[in-house]
Amino acid sequence: MSNLRGALDSISLTDVSQLLHANHKTGMLQVNSGKVNGVLYFSSGEVIHAETPSSQGEVAAFEILEWVTGRFEFQTTQVQTATTIRRTVPDLLMEAARTADARRHLSGTFPDRNLVPWPNLKEPELTRDLRLFAEDRGCLPFLDGFRTFHEIIADSRLSDVSVLQVCATLQAAGRLTVLKPAVELAAATARTGFFQTASQVKLARVHEAQWLACGPYARAPIARVRLQWLRNATTAPVQFVQGMAEQTIGIPRELMQLWELPERSMISIRPAP
Numbered sequence: 001m002s003n004l005r006g007a008l009d010s011i012s013l014t015d016v017s018q019l020l021h022a023n024h025k026t027g028m029l030q031v032n033s034g035k036v037n038g039v040l041y042f043s044s045g046e047v048i049h050a051e052t053p054s055s056q057g058e059v060a061a062f063e064i065l066e067w068v069t070g071r072f073e074f075q076t077t078q079v080q081t082a083t084t085i086r087r088t089v090p091d092l093l094m095e096a097a098r099t100a101d102a103r104r105h106l107s108g109t110f111p112d113r114n115l116v117p118w119p120n121l122k123e124p125e126l127t128r129d130l131r132l133f134a135e136d137r138g139c140l141p142f143l144d145g146f147r148t149f150h151e152i153i154a155d156s157r158l159s160d161v162s163v164l165q166v167c168a169t170l171q172a173a174g175r176l177t178v179l180k181p182a183v184e185l186a187a188a189t190a191r192t193g194f195f196q197t198a199s200q201v202k203l204a205r206v207h208e209a210q211w212l213a214c215g216p217y218a219r220a221p222i223a224r225v226r227l228q229w230l231r232n233a234t235t236a237p238v239q240f241v242q243g244m245a246e247q248t249i250g251i252p253r254e255l256m257q258l259w260e261l262p263e264r265s266m267i268s269i270r271p272a273p
Contacts, residue, residue, distance in 0.1 A: 005073040013065050014093055016072060021045040021089040027077045033070035040064060041079050047092055048083045057084035059159045065096040099161055106164035113149035116179040117167045118215050130169055136162045145179065145216030146273045179215055182270040183207060187261050190250030200237045201225065202250030208240040217271050226272040229265055235272045
């Protein structure tokens with residue numbers, strides 16, 4: 001069993017884990033699912049740690065155990081890693097199945113994780129009389145009306161299920177609205193004026209007016225925007241210009257070169273704190 005390997009379309013990771021558990025194996029179960037790799041660490045048949053590029057511990061184990069395509073290989077070796085998982089394998093697999101069901105349900109509620117959840121109340125009114133797990137409340141400070149679901153999950157270091165469940169509970173109570181503030185604009189080289197810096201981008205005033213009328217962005221003048229394109233994402237100071245074309249974002253030549261942005265590249269823009 002030191003060279004156990006196979007394809008996930010012929011045997012599931014649940015079955016592989018149960019086999020390793022029954023035979024009290026110690027080593028690493030390495031899994032490749034397309035472009036993503038993950039590892040489950042076994043010690044005497046129990047999973048004690050898991051890692052993916054985006055997570056560790058139980059969250060990583062649940063992510064890996066959902067993969068249904070790709071390949072796996074088990075290597076018998078001494079395992080030297082911190083113990084982050086203390087459930088038995090049967091308990092871990094049961095919880096992984098429950099988590100997978102919850103993820104499918106919540107993905108139906110919030111199918112687009114590029115949108116921005118915005119609580120329309122502040123604590124303590126926001127969560128008053130709502131049943132939320134203490135550990136899941138850790139995502140609340142990141143629900144600022146600027147971060148997307150993806151960014152909240154990454155910044156809070158909580159699982160997607162935890163974050164989406166909190167948002168679903170708040171939405172059901174009428175205390176959270178999902179916003180779509182991003183606009184898609186074409187990049188155009190902007191000249192840098194005497195009173196402007198090379199870090200400032202330009203947008204038409206119509207975008208400022210639309211954002212100021214939307215939930216959290218009316219609290220203060222919009223001074224920065226979040227820019228996201230195929231290869232990267234960043235924030236930059238913004239100037240709103242009367243009479244500028246609505247379909248473009250003006251970017252100084254220095255930034256176009258720094259960001260390796262060709263003219264007319266499509267960029268997603270939204271307010272940033």
